[in-house]
Amino acid sequence: MGVEEIPKETLLEMYRTMHKIRTYEETLAKWYYEGKSPRFDISAGPIPGELHLSSGQESAAVGMCIHLKPEDAVIGTHRAHHFAIAKGVDLKKMTAEIFGKATGLSGGKGGHMHLFDVSKNFSCSGIVGASFPQAVGVGIAAKLKGEDYVAVAVGGDGAANQGTFHEALNLAAVWKLPVIFLIEDNGWAISVPKEKSTAVAKNSERAKAYGIPGVSVDGADVIAVYEVAKEAVERARRGEGPSLIEVRTYRLRGHFEGDPQLYRPKEDLELAKEKDPLRNFEKLLLEKGIATEEELSRIREENEKEVQEAIDFALKSPYPEPEEALKGVFAGGD
Amino acid sequence: MARKLPMYKAISEAIAQEMERDENVFVMGEDIGAYGGIFGATSGLLEKFGLDRVRDTPISESAFIGAALGAASKGMRPIVELMFVDFFGVAMDQIYNHIAKAHYMSGGQVKMPIVITTAIGGGYSDAAQHSQCLYGLFAHVPGLKIVIPSNSYDAKGLMISSIRDDNPVMYFFHKGLMGLGWMPSPEEAAVEVPEEPYTVPIGEAKVVREGDDVTIATVSRMVYEALWAAEELEKAGINAEVLDLRTLVPLDRKTLINSVKKTGRLLVVDEDYMSYGMSGEVITSVVEKVGNELKALPRRIAYPDVPVPYSRVLEKFVLPDKEKIIAAVKEMVQ
Structure with missing residues (x-):
């Protein structure tokens, strides 16, 4: 299967989402550094705290989520904006959450690492490896309810060394659950390179230990991700059980904003630029004559407008009432 | 040196x-x-x-x-x-x-x-x-x-x-x-x-500020909030003793009790969650021994029993600080 067999509107939708993610995150980065200079102070500015951006890794989210329905669940990581956007999470509410506003997804209680949108079956977590067992549970629910929805658990290559990864793969395999385990391999667990932390060259090889399919795919090529993800989702929907996908990606930015990246060789960062999936996809669409420069530039303008509207919405929104901090620990009222 | x-x-x-x-x-x-x-x-x-x-x-x-x-x-x-x-x-x-x-x-x-x-x-x-x-x-x-x-x-x-x-x-x-x-x-x-190696014994609290009116027992960053509060309180004619517990296990109950015997009042400040934690243990340790010598009911300012919220306004509302300490001490001494 090649790019020619994918409908043009699907390809343009993928381009739109990838470009939207990139535009969104680059804009967010600018706002993050507001109030943080000349001295970088993590607690200052309109977006305080940590910020983990996914620039360079958009293909994993877009290639996967294009196959998903609203009922399908995606459970992301601390670096999850790309999956949130690809899963259709409201950009305004998400931005307001990141700015700590009352109009945010969680009214400002969650923040950038803890985005929850039940209407889109999206959530994420700041704890490495937390997604895998949770996705197994979604798979159990699908099976017990006789529904055909699937769950996607996202983790980094670092998370694949966490016990939860191995426990969850085994459980999903033994119960033949509709789960896709997606490892975004960006080669780094903060400062620790994968070859110094992982005993196998590819995390997809670990699928063998649990008797499930495991595929490694080049994240520089969103079409390749699309194809691999399609197969895994279809397999899960048919009731044939879980799959493991490793998407080989590159981090265009630091682990978090403000990360000096002193541990990272220059060549790695240069390679990241070369492997930029957005740039590659744009080139492909133009070279194959699938889209014209005008079409793409219209999409880009629309994205820029949408992102700006989301930022404006967040900026104009009020902060929550301080007392709100004490409410909402338990369901059913405090 | x-x-x-x-x-x-x-x-x-x-x-x-x-x-x-x-x-x-x-x-x-x-x-x-x-x-x-x-x-x-x-x-x-x-x-x-x-x-x-x-x-x-x-x-x-x-x-x-x-x-x-x-x-x-x-x-x-x-x-x-x-x-x-x-x-x-x-x-x-x-x-x-x-x-x-x-x-x-x-x-x-x-x-x-x-x-x-x-x-x-x-x-x-x-x-x-x-x-x-x-x-x-x-x-x-x-x-x-x-x-x-x-x-x-x-x-x-x-x-x-x-x-x-x-x-x-x-x-x-x-x-x-x-x-x-x-x-x-x-x-x-x-x-x-x-520069040379030295030890600080585990299990010894330290009086970091002497006072006669109230003992503020705390640890970690809250030591400074307590000290800043004590400076303000001094202007209002209240002399607070600040005790840096330094280790919780073993807990230096002797120093703690001696201080409270002198001041007759105990306020525990804790950035950890309130219930079933340090503040309860410290107060109980004092009340069990010298409860009948207290001039005021013991008080605590700890993290209310809610998860840490993201938004700055929410977090500030629940985090113990100098102002909350001053208000509590004034109530205790009056």
């Missing part, structure tokens, strides 16, 4: 000096090598001692914390860092069922000279999974010593004591005391630190 050091440098210096003194001391953890620890507590160690004794680990906490037990059983003295206290969930079994209990369960045959270090505390919008203190959780489990320094002098001396202790020590450093530059930290936390 003494010089002013930020806390992170005092900690790494203590570890380096003990590694020089005793070849059985070694360090494991995430990003503790080339990065020097996300909060700097292991800075410079890799360069001095090499990869064998300064081991970056995969994100496999159960494995490397459990491995500390095995190494300790063969006479090694491992120091393991787990970046944020919030991340301990995944490795709890090795800590609270094994490391904490091995000495007792083996009838004293096994010693566990392990130091487990981690970062605590919020105040910079890192939200619910990166801002907790949780030392009360570990203090609850018999067999773990709990060390929580508030300045660089204590940090070095207590680290050396922790490494030389034949028992497992949980060593908590507050991110907002480390003097990192990118994270706000009170200047007072960076004090004169002797």
